[in-house]
Amino acid sequence: MVTNSVERCRMGAWARAAVVFGVFVLTPSAHVFGQWVMYPTPNVPRLADGQLDPKAPAPRQPDGKPDFIGFWQPDRMRDCTPDLASRVRLTQPCKPGDPVTVPNGPASVPGGLPLQPWAAELARQRTADLSKDDPHNRCQPDNYPRVYWLPHYTKIFHVPGELLMLNEWNAQFRQIYTDGRPFPELMHPIYSGYSIGKWEGDTFVITTKGFRESEWLDTAGNPITGEATMTERITRPNFGTLNLAITIDDPKAYTKPFTIDMNMKIMIDTQMIEEFCLENERDSSRLFGPGGGNRP
Amino acid sequence: MRTRLTVAVAGLAGLLITAVPVVAHHSFAAEYDASKPINLTGTVTKIEWTNPHCYFYIDVKNEESGKIENWALELGNPNALLRAGWTPNSVKIGESVTVEGTRAKDGTFLGNARSMVLMSTGRRLFAGSSQTTNP
Numbered sequence: 001m002v003t004n005s006v007e008r009c010r011m012g013a014w015a016r017a018a019v020v021f022g023v024f025v026l027t028p029s030a031h032v033f034g035q036w037v038m039y040p041t042p043n044v045p046r047l048a049d050g051q052l053d054p055k056a057p058a059p060r061q062p063d064g065k066p067d068f069i070g071f072w073q074p075d076r077m078r079d080c081t082p083d084l085a086s087r088v089r090l091t092q093p094c095k096p097g098d099p100v101t102v103p104n105g106p107a108s109v110p111g112g113l114p115l116q117p118w119a120a121e122l123a124r125q126r127t128a129d130l131s132k133d134d135p136h137n138r139c140q141p142d143n144y145p146r147v148y149w150l151p152h153y154t155k156i157f158h159v160p161g162e163l164l165m166l167n168e169w170n171a172q173f174r175q176i177y178t179d180g181r182p183f184p185e186l187m188h189p190i191y192s193g194y195s196i197g198k199w200e201g202d203t204f205v206i207t208t209k210g211f212r213e214s215e216w217l218d219t220a221g222n223p224i225t226g227e228a229t230m231t232e233r234i235t236r237p238n239f240g241t242l243n244l245a246i247t248i249d250d251p252k253a254y255t256k257p258f259t260i261d262m263n264m265k266i267m268i269d270t271q272m273i274e275e276f277c278l279e280n281e282r283d284s285s286r287l288f289g290p291g292g293g294n295r296p
Numbered sequence: 297m298r299t300r301l302t303v304a305v306a307g308l309a310g311l312l313i314t315a316v317p318v319v320a321h322h323s324f325a326a327e328y329d330a331s332k333p334i335n336l337t338g339t340v341t342k343i344e345w346t347n348p349h350c351y352f353y354i355d356v357k358n359e360e361s362g363k364i365e366n367w368a369l370e371l372g373n374p375n376a377l378l379r380a381g382w383t384p385n386s387v388k389i390g391e392s393v394t395v396e397g398t399r400a401k402d403g404t405f406l407g408n409a410r411s412m413v414l415m416s417t418g419r420r421l422f423a424g425s426s427q428t429t430n431p
Binding site: 037038130131132134137139153168219270273275276277278279280281282283286287 | 323325326327344346347348349351373374375378379400402406
């Protein structure tokens with residue numbers, strides 16, 4: 001088909017209009033074309049100014065279940081509610097309706113972690129050592145549930161028979177099977193553990209076992225052991241938020257189960273990019289090497 | 297059009313400087329001394345756009361000794377910097393920059409950068425410091 005000059009002219013006008021729209025309308029909402037890391041996310045509810053509308057309704061899958069697909073990062077900002085203090089340790093009083101910054105990960109558990117004496121001593125020592133033995137410093141794989149409160153982005157997919165979590169850090173994956181299978185007879189300990197998921201109404205419930213022994217739950221060095229069972233209850237209250245209630249039952253390290261209640265926020269207009277820690281890791285040589293040694 | 301685009305992109309970078317969370321790969325306190333702030337102006341000699349941290353090296357003249365000291369400055373990771381509006385070409389070798397940050401505990405010419413200002417334009421770039429991250 002031959003495109004005549006009028007059509008070419010119209011196309012040129014449309015192209016110019018598109019560029020002007022892109023620069024002056026989309027740019028303030030964090031779009032920079034040409035970079036995948038800043039590429040616009042489609043099908044996102046936006047406000048009149050082009051910003052994300054995080055309070056828009058959460059999407060649903062074709063079967064009616066909530067859709068968790070998205071790119072997520074831990075969010076320390078919570079909406080203050082009358083019952084928030086019963087689920088999250090608040091460092092300051094908050095007024096219902098106001099946003100409040102809450103502690104991250106295990107530090108957010110009301111009343112603190114119910115550590116067994118040996119685990120309390122281990123965490124005390126790790127903290128006193130300024131966490132220099134932290135496996136994360138040495139580019140080791142991150143273990144669940146710690147991945148959730150590290151700042152690296154997680155991408156979630158629903159695929160047949162599984163919910164799949166991909167993390168930018170070391171390109172890590174986690175599979176949560178939803179096809180009805182039982183736990184394997186042999187669970188050689190792994191960083192992510194072995195996970196089975198099912199829906200209870202609009203809540204996705206994940207049970208995980210088979211963790212590695214004595215991994216770190218956080219930078220403070222609180223442990224998680226191979227005896228742990230983790231139960232996650234995940235909901236998506238609105239487009240911009242995942243809420244996770246993560247219960248850890250680890251009788252070896254803790255005197256009773258405890259629950260970490262946290263939110264993740266959706267990250268739009270950006271893409272997943274590999275983040276291989278070992279590319280140029282220098283911190284561990286400074287932390288462990290004789291006399292440090294920061295020079296190239 | 298080109299000028300407007302430049303202004304728009306610069307404005308975007310300015311917006312993002314305060315909006316993008318930092319990525320910490322290690323305990324800040326283990327390597328850096330919060331009581332030792334640094335404010336250095338020098339010439340960029342080398343750039344490592346790498347994980348888990350980017351490094352910028354700058355030659356700084358020691359006013360007391362008159363000697364040139366080559367400082368290594370640790371920034372956030374490439375993803376954090378890209379999402380904050382940086383590109384690997386935002387700062388070039390030979391450019392003059394001013395860096396605010398914190399010195400290493402071991403007293404070597406190593407620092408953790410909080411921000412970097414390009415002296416030619418005055419543009420301030422967020423550095424992805426791990427100092428402000430909750431462990």
